Amino acid sequence: KFDNVLNDQRNVIFSQREDAMNSDTIFDYSNSFLNEIIDDLIRLKIKKKSNPKSTDFESKLKLILGKNFIYSYLEELINCSDKDLRESLNKKFQNSREERIKLLGKDQSQDIEKRIFLQTIDINWKSHIQYLEQLRQVIGLRSYGQRDPLVEYKKEAFLLFENLLGKLKNDLVTMLLNLKIIEKKEDDNSENKIK
Numbered sequence: 001k002f003d004n005v006l007n008d009q010r011n012v013i014f015s016q017r018e019d020a021m022n023s024d025t026i027f028d029y030s031n032s033f034l035n036e037i038i039d040d041l042i043r044l045k046i047k048k049k050s051n052p053k054s055t056d057f058e059s060k061l062k063l064i065l066g067k068n069f070i071y072s073y074l075e076e077l078i079n080c081s082d083k084d085l086r087e088s089l090n091k092k093f094q095n096s097r098e099e100r101i102k103l104l105g106k107d108q109s110q111d112i113e114k115r116i117f118l119q120t121i122d123i124n125w126k127s128h129i130q131y132l133e134q135l136r137q138v139i140g141l142r143s144y145g146q147r148d149p150l151v152e153y154k155k156e157a158f159l160l161f162e163n164l165l166g167k168l169k170n171d172l173v174t175m176l177l178n179l180k181i182i183e184k185k186e187d188d189n190s191e192n193k194i195k
Contacts, residue, residue, distance in 0.1 A: 001150055002136055005157045006129070012161075017121050026114045027097070030176055033169040034093050037064060041089075042082045064089075064170065066178035096177055103181045113176065120171045128164045132157055 020029060041064075044057040061077060062069070077085055100109040135156050142152045 009161050020117050026110050034173050038086050064174050
């Protein structure tokens, strides 16, 4: 019964992975993930109005922008309207993609997004399996508190799985926002030396 929980989650992840591998429209995946993340940011921003001490909005925004953001840009995003936040992040994401397309072409740019997405799934799935294994080892202790270990395992595993899906989206969007393609300049002297 414990294995059934893992198998159900594995089916979801592997079907998403297979869809991405066979998809010719990988840009749709990342665009969809970006919109979901922006929706989450807007919800956190609205929540901050009712609880000004909360730093969830700023933390998530910094996480998505990565380490290469300019502080003034962050301040601008924090203080702008919801509509402007959506437009600004979409524009930054599309500009980053357009730069890759200019350098690499559309096909290779799609291939890079696909590879990043698949790698993100693989890395996070391995970690998730380890978390579930650790959970399985300690969940039996819940029986001392008159709780059914299987029910508790399902609840905890579901929360971990939700976190996994959210992390997949965040990691992909963060990586694509911050990915810089550097064109390698061929040195004329080195070519002459080879000949």
